[in-house]
Amino acid sequence: MIRDQAKLDALLGEVHDWVRTVAHPNEDRVAELDEVPQDIVDDMARRGYFGWSIPEEYGGLGLTTEELVLGAMELSQCAVAYRARVGTNTGIGSEALVADGTEAQKQKYLPLMARGEATGCLALTEPNAGSEASNIETTARREGDHYVLNGMKRYITNAPIADLFTVFARTEDGTKGAKGVTAFIVERGFEGLSTSAGYQMMGQRGSPVGEVHFDNCIVPAENVIGGVEGVGFKTAMKVLNKQRIHLAALCTGPAIRMLDMAFDHASNREQFGQKVVDFQLVAALLADCRAEIEAAKQLVLATARSRDDGRDIALEASICKYFASEMCGRVADRCVQVFGGAGYVANHASIERYYRDVRLFRLYEGTSQIHQLNIVKQMQRRQASGQVAG
Template sequence: MIRDRNALDTLLSEVNTWVRTVAHPAEDQVAAEDRIPDAIVSDMAKRGYFGWSIPEEYGGLGLTTEELILAAFELSQCAVAFRARVGTNTGIGSEALVADGTEEQKSTYLPLLASGAMTGSFALTEAEAGSDASALTTSARRDGDDYILDGRKCYITNAPIADLFTVMARTDPDTPGARGVSAFIVRRDSPGLETSPPYKMMGQAGSPVGEVLLDSVRVPARNLIGGVEGQGFRTAMKVLNKQRIHLAALCTGPAIRMLDMAMDHAETRRQSGQAIIDFQLVAALLADCRTEIEAARALILQTARARDDGQDIALEASICKYFASEACGRIADRCVQVFGGAGYVANYSSIERYYRDVRLFRLYEGTSQIHQLNIVRQMRKRPRA
């Protein structure tokens, strides 16, 4: 567990160096092959990247929310695929177990997730239950000492390569909405579980996303997370509230990287005998980028500290995700503008790839529009200041 500032600074410095010496040089290869080389995945595992937020007693580093955010700012300053490869283990793929798992569930699976021996995946979204996750139809029927799961999940990060799935399913078909939903641990080798090939996507090459198909999958009752039916949606909200802070940080890292590239270009690209950074309208684009990055960082860190203090951050987590993802989109657009025509040409700069990669941030973990609605909903629940 990192509580010493020097130890934390060492970790952050090591990640910063790794991003620039390992990840950046491999970005073109990852994009071309649509996968991260096995040697790099093994290196990330050896460095403990898969276990940042998993408690120490289960083999992880046990980072606080604030420490996880600071590490995420660093790791995400490279192609999205690298942080996505470990992201389900440090976030949604393990957090349900960390938050609500039984001791047996934690001791069985968290060490495997922390070491990178298993890759986790969070299977919540369905074709007609995305933004309104409480509308899911995947079913879990009790059969003796087991449950039988049937359904289809879509848009699931790391599904094609995951070894362990947290699956949300309805255990009470007569109870609509959130109250009839439960959470299960399902192993890939369970008969009846299949995953689709990775989707062909607009961006985020090297980060496989696909479907999870459940056809009469028999799951032991001991794999019901927490051992209690009907608590799955509550578990999911615990996972998502933390993940929204985490994802907000993961939106901010690419923004930092894109601004770095735009600054380098603006300092070296000359027009009419001077660097284009000396043109005021170009400078204004760069200034706006830096301002939004700093605003996002401050907001995210403030919310992370509040969560570590045990405060209710449902409102603030939505604000973080909404603001940081939208800001990242604006920053991507400005940075391409700074590059001009060169920003649209793939064989000149990777800025066009980042532009495509970050577009997804405004869609997953709740669309921007859902977060707008949730922000107002949470505001109405709280006493006015």
């Protein structure tokens, strides 16, 4: 759903130019500092990048799903750290409040996130609750007008720098699975909350990922998202179904960037008296990249439109994330191959950084194997309900 084509085109054009005039020239700086510098963060905030999917009444742009993924495909055509810095606010860090928050919660927190004054994150994953997200062990015990949280979360994007945490904890003793899970909005300043330093990772320098610890953490009862206990897992699924479409778009942007780099290299480098791009085996690598990128783009856009139309997209969202993340990995491998030895040497080309950065796409927010299982599960669910499975 595109509400105003002219306004959207202006936004996409601005993002396109920003990526090339600001993001690309500063990629080495981000990697060396292992953070997105504050001047660039402030610039993104002024441009409204933190509030893309937050409703307009709370200070955001209120982008539809289709508009959001088009923006994401543009913004992610640079080092992953940039989009990760704003991405939790435009996705998993705010979506629980947007979907299920009370009006008071939305009024209190969403404007801060839309302006980039507060960074949000989704604290769901635990040591024993990764692919099996319903296996949450963090507990929340009601004591008068507040809850006491104990436990920990790991592999949380932006945890080391976040101000607001969407936290899922078990509020009913003895429950298992999705039952008894409640969602909370937790502020960094709440007593008993702490975070680790950022992990040392294979790639994605500049995007801090770490742990969140709750040691008798005091959370006011009014911070139960939606004001209702026991429905937190439903909230999590709402967040993840939209985010899977968003993430698929964020996998497509880097693939576009890598292909641009490989195509430019092949078009300018000569071997045996001709441009590398004119060798048929190299051309085939580039053509395969282009075809798969286009397939991912069209799949993501179609699914985004279906979500905007109010359709059940649990199956299609999982397909999007699975296909786009695997596609991006294949594109990365082919593009390094096109560069040859230069593709492996950081001194000669930044394609090796992209290769490392995008490897994570196939792991987070559901590994490819989990999505394969979920795709079949969703097909069975539709078949059982009388819908067409294919």
